[in-house]
Amino acid sequence: MHDILKDKKKLTVAIIIIIIIFLIFFIINKIMVKKLDNQIVPKPVSCEEGEGKFILTKNTSIYVKGNTEEETEEIYKIAEFLKGKLKPSTGFDFNIIKSDKVLEGNIYLTTIGGEKDQGNEGYQISTTSKNVNLIAYKAEGIARGVQSLRQLFPAEIEKNYLVTNIEWTLPVSVIKDKPEYSYRGLMIDVARHFISLEDIKRQIDLAAEYKINKLHLHLTDDQGWRLEIKKWPELTTIGGSTQVGGGEGGYYTQEEFKGLVKYAAERYVEIIPEIEMPGHTNAALASYDFLNEDGKSKEVYTGIDVGFSTFKCHDEKTYEFIDDVIKEVSDISPSKYIHIGGDEPKNALEDDYYYFVGRVNKIVEKYGKTAIGWDPCDKSSDISKDFVLQNWSNKNIVAKDKGMKMIVSVAKKCYLDMKYDTSTPYGLIWAGYIPVDKAYKWDPTDYAPKDLIWGIEAPLWTETITNSKFMDYMIYPRLLGHAEIGWTTKEKRNWNEYKYRLKVQYERMKNKGINYYN
Ligand code: ACM
Numbered sequence: 060m061h062d063i064l065k066d067k068k069k070l071t072v073a074i075i076i077i078i079i080i081f082l083i084f085f086i087i088n089k090i091m092v093k094k095l096d097n098q099i100v101p102k103p104v105s106c107e108e109g110e111g112k113f114i115l116t117k118n119t120s121i122y123v124k125g126n127t128e129e130e131t132e133e134i135y136k137i138a139e140f141l142k143g144k145l146k147p148s149t150g151f152d153f154n155i156i157k158s159d160k161v162l163e164g165n166i167y168l169t170t171i172g173g174e175k176d177q178g179n180e181g182y183q184i185s186t187t188s189k190n191v192n193l194i195a196y197k198a199e200g201i202a203r204g205v206q207s208l209r210q211l212f213p214a215e216i217e218k219n220y221l222v223t224n225i226e227w228t229l230p231v232s233v234i235k236d237k238p239e240y241s242y243r244g245l246m247i248d249v250a251r252h253f254i255s256l257e258d259i260k261r262q263i264d265l266a267a268e269y270k271i272n273k274l275h276l277h278l279t280d281d282q283g284w285r286l287e288i289k290k291w292p293e294l295t296t297i298g299g300s301t302q303v304g305g306g307e308g309g310y311y312t313q314e315e316f317k318g319l320v321k322y323a324a325e326r327y328v329e330i331i332p333e334i335e336m337p338g339h340t341n342a343a344l345a346s347y348d349f350l351n352e353d354g355k356s357k358e359v360y361t362g363i364d365v366g367f368s369t370f371k372c373h374d375e376k377t378y379e380f381i382d383d384v385i386k387e388v389s390d391i392s393p394s395k396y397i398h399i400g401g402d403e404p405k406n407a408l409e410d411d412y413y414y415f416v417g418r419v420n421k422i423v424e425k426y427g428k429t430a431i432g433w434d435p436c437d438k439s440s441d442i443s444k445d446f447v448l449q450n451w452s453n454k455n456i457v458a459k460d461k462g463m464k465m466i467v468s469v470a471k472k473c474y475l476d477m478k479y480d481t482s483t484p485y486g487l488i489w490a491g492y493i494p495v496d497k498a499y500k501w502d503p504t505d506y507a508p509k510d511l512i513w514g515i516e517a518p519l520w521t522e523t524i525t526n527s528k529f530m531d532y533m534i535y536p537r538l539l540g541h542a543e544i545g546w547t548t549k550e551k552r553n554w555n556e557y558k559y560r561l562k563v564q565y566e567r568m569k570n571k572g573i574n575y576y577n
Contacts, residue, residue, distance in 0.1 A: 452469075
């Protein structure tokens, strides 16, 4: 009897302890999720929260004013973008007014009073119960600030249908912000599987909310050539006619590509085109016989092996062809950069490969652009520090010696096509599993000296990614972590605290219809 009573007492104590632990976690969670600087990904430089709130109503207007008329026009377009994002859920048809005489109850987007040390992308949002002032040094900073502003409203703001019975409030606060690195990229491989323009535009919209500012399009590979080249039409009619698994493939016309560049630019995202060579070129080799060593066109390829194809490295006809391609790409792509691939040159002799990337770099320079290439491009003695290295296999010793600018994309941390864990239904594992915490717990300086780092990029290769839902699943939520690594200083980042911010974003991602991995 005595023993039974003792056991009962122990059980009661254990239950009480479990309840207390649960309550502590519950309260910490509530506090963390409510904290203002946990509302925004990537985490801003500083957030000061005051008392009270600003309430958005049907009478709210968006005022815009730049230092010049041209700048006012640019900010006007950003205001239209903001209106487009707020209108579906609020139902409010905001007026946009070009004036700095801002009346109470309104939002003001301006570069007047912006400070040089905010840089191109920095901004400050000052919210009182009367007004919201978003001030930046450049219009681009206003565009980034507008993305933070969206995240300060209740998560329902992200729904694309009318939401009633909700107060659209912003907390009284001052948020100051600017990025750590100026290159924060997402790469989409549209060669292994053709991705529609509509799906790419959707990914641009989603990524821009997290201040991703570059979209690198991997436009050519063994399985497909996806960009029209007018002088060499069979690149797309033959080379673009299929994809992994033998589906029908596809390609973008030059007009479509220009439209995509414009769409991205309106969201302050720069498109960087990649024409991969000398390896990963079967689609071109299948399109034109003269590119082949034996003078015979290859069969189109629909598998996923790598390292079997190469351009001829000592044939002037090959370089004339590449010159035509680079010229046309330069004409339709406003970016200062063209990516020339250069990875996995397994089927070219080492010296031939070094000679090849040096020659192609010269062609890129001839058209006024700067080349970017995957490692080991840096090892060519014909490549100087003016070339940008995209470091994927963590081999950059020569680039460091030469003082080359680098984009850090180390596969074991950054590759979005790696599975999260054993239960991930698609993706690959050659660089290991990349769960959400592993994708977050790293810093670019783990892989390159700070002064050489231009930024980071997270690539999505599409061997197993056949549709928009799969893309969402592999990209989200890991891209939020990469966006934060690119934007927020190392000192301000911490996984234990980021977890709460990610939690806040889950509801928003759901409201936007993202098929994220939970
Ligand atoms: C790469 O993953 N081969 C750049």
